[in-house]
Amino acid sequence: MTLLLISFALLLVIGLPIALAMLGASLAVVLWEGIPLSVVAQRVVTGVQSFPLLAIPLFTLAGSLMNDSGISERLFSFTRAFVGHIRGGMAQTAIVGNIFLSGISGSSVADCAATSRVFVPQLSKAGYSAGFAAALCAACATLGPIIPPSILMVIYAWQANISLGDLFWAGVIPGLVMALAMVLLTAYIARRRQFPKDQAFAWARLWTEFRSAAWALFMPVLILVGFRMGVFTATEIAGVAAAYSLIVGLFIYRTLRWSQLPKILLSTAKETAVILLIVAAASPFSWILGIEQAPQLISQALTAATDSPWVILLLLNVALLVLGCFMETLAIMIILVPILIPVLNQFNIDLTHFGIILLVNLTIGQLTPPVGVLLFVASSVGKVKLSLLMREALPYVAVLIAALMVITNVPSLALWLPQALK
């Protein structure tokens, strides 16, 4: 196990892509131990031959088709009509708009780029500081993987062998709790800094903007209701969502052209390939960790430390937050989940609840330096100095950690909806 972890860490640090670093580390162990090399190849290829994972390219395709139909502008216009009249209204629009955007795209990096592109110039023009504007856009994007659909949820549900429908539903309330925490912080900052109010509230405008955005708003509803019915598989629902997005873009909004399709198919397939190559490469990696009894070692260490599931969750939260500062979200999830599942089962911790805790942790990690991918994206797209942005992002990291503590300590926030709908 030492050889595996050290070689993996070294290959990562020298700048090899995560998938190749995992493969390199697994190959090193296999060669060292004299295990046939074909075992690694077999594990990698069979690692992606799974029907549930097909939901990933299809959800990504659905989100990309919606984005290319220009729905983010419609969603933001709708939320602006909804919350724009309060103090700091434009900042609140970015948060509330992201609740809806997360329900469509499923990728926090995509959401962050879309929000920063629209809001950083607008907020700066309206008198907000550029650092605040970019930090807000980065913070809002943490909602992406929590509010369904979410690619990370598809992978977690597959790893933990739990219902993806339950996990999607479980993300709704925690996502809203995180959004509420950010709304309250923004309201406080807006009062202190005397941020301007946006346009006055008008029912007529709200109704017009709602009608304009309704087809896009309906997509997450379609997905969640599809799961609630319990007949369709996740992959089938993702396929229907992709077809729905195509029809809305081509024939209802008429902002999408057939000629755009090849480019969208190409980029979403490559995005999927990058994610799934990591999933595939993790298969021999986890197998080696398994035969080296890593789950048992962690379980023994934790059992020796405590017998309380709450202390375990607290320890895991701290460990995940620290790891999230240094490691890539997907890599942490893919490596840790197979190791942690036996531990969680031993302590009777609900895997759906833990899935939400894990995702909230990891998305907060995207907002903390040095590996804060959302900070980099917001800084680049918004053209704002990283140091300015980091200072303004700190209060958002603090309230998101507070929201994480609430979500961890009140399991019903995640588990009530999936249970109530059964």
Added chain:
Amino acid sequence: MGKLKSILGRIDDGLGAAEDLFIIVSHGAVASLVLLAVVMRYVFNDPLTWGEELVVGLFTWMIFIGAAGAIRSHMHIRIDVMGPVLANPKMNWLNTLTVIIGIVVVLTMMTACYEYVLQELVVESPMLGVSKAWFAMAMPTGLALMLIHVIRAWIDHGSAPVFRGETETLVATEGGVR
């Protein structure tokens, strides 16, 4: 050397174009087959028994060819914190070492795949009744393409941008202020 570089460039571009076409067609086919399966199962009550295996096979090919294509588009994910360090011209030796190690990993993995494909030659898939080597071949093919793209990028642009990740690419194209 110049001629060799130009020939390699042309081969790589040709392969890249073929790869893109394959990715587009396979992704379109995967999405269409999933939808067709939904219609057949829920509307006509006649599920496609062979459909799932074909879709998973296509998907496997799409992943490994897509992973090769992602090298050309600089979409692979690596630890972003190393971005500024690796971008420093003084660290060029480290970038070169990384590319060489990357090539060694890919070549070793191709050897592993060769052994695996030989094993799968005699195994038949349960629904389609074809050799499972057809599925197993996806990975060595993708790795071979990846190798060509890596060598071309290394020769053309030096070692630094070969494994550049999505965020670094975004930062480079958007020209963010550090």
